[in-house]
Amino acid sequence: MTDTAMLSPLVRRGRWVEFVTFFILVPVAIAVFLPASMMFPALFAMTGLGVMLLGITNAFTWRSLTEGVWRINWQLVAMTALATGIAGWVILSLSAPERLFALLGENAPRTADGWPVILIIALFYPLVSALPQELVFRPLFFRRYGAVLPGGRAALVLNAVIFSLAHLMYWSGIVALMTFIGGLIFAWSYEHRQNFPEAVVLHSVAGVVLFTVGMGAYFYSGNVVRPF
Template sequence: MSEQGELTRAAVPEMRLRLEFGAFFIAAPLLIAVLFPPNWMFPALFAFTGLGIILLHNTPGFSWAELRYGWRNWSWREVVLFTVAMAAVCTVLVKATRPDAAFFLLIHRPEMLAFIWVGYPLLSALPQELLFRPLFYRRYHGILPTGRAADVLNAAIFSFAHLMYWSWIVAVMTFAGGLLFSWAYRKRGSFFYAVLLHAIAGNIIFAAGLGIFFYSGNVQRPF
């Protein structure tokens, strides 16, 4: 086989990963945000999640057992500080943007808030972390930029995946969250630490009243 043939053969997997990455992390969220009616968004996201899990399962060298790693790297001091800071930020933000929604569920619908607090970690935080941390970093590591740039790209992709809400508040919060959860996964070496922080963040968002920006029924496209 010629040297050019060897190079072509070697380039095929990388090209496939690039196309796959673009379709999964860019094209799919864009189509969901632009074309899908609000009541179709969550079924589409569940399908998106299922595909991502299949891709992760078929990633060479990946083992589901590795998700258990890093328990000893957890810091409960960090968890407490993050919880307090998140509560303070969400309180200020909801008071500044939607004071009418501040702590609405906590005051008026505590049973619904309790349901969200139980369901969000399992049905939202966990699957999102699978897609945007192990899948992103393990399957596509060969085409990612190096160092901190990979984490910034991860946060940008995570924020872009929430485009369907068409909210600058959602965009900013998910970008910041993406940086934090990426740090928990990469620097602390623990997938479930990232899940825990994500779950705490989401539950505080809904308790504070910012969940109004993350509700598909409130989506208003700018076109």
């Protein structure tokens, strides 16, 4: 069910404008115009707005977010983790071998309190990054805008494109490709399998694995170099 199914043509057009503004114009503006120091605050603000829009979407209920928690395919999670790890290892081996597993070992970076940075990432990435992103790019996308967008497989591909576009701020072809593939998997898990918890787990595991391998530098705004 989508929120636009019973809306008037005028409201449907308004919803389409809302979709284009939120998922296309805003990410492009962040990537093109904002300084690196402002990118993450802008993304957090965008996420907050997205959650607010989700909350007023008639076709969405917060209770739906727990549906599927007992149906998580842990074999799929393990395969995703393995594939992500191999992909990250290959990419870094070819592009920046010195970064491989930089967050592990005796000389790995630690917080001021002595905690390994990778442990902090593993603990907080699912809650601070994966969960908010999944709320915005899965339930908001499909429940609020589904009726004004293509359906079926086209919807999954479009969702992956939009998810990849949200990472344009890194100006990296590698990031664009990996987030597109990840977006396909997460969208399929949410929309096809009707399993939001599984999508969050897949996103969380993939992200933590990437940081563990050493791919975090690709997702750090301080390393952003615009091609213009």
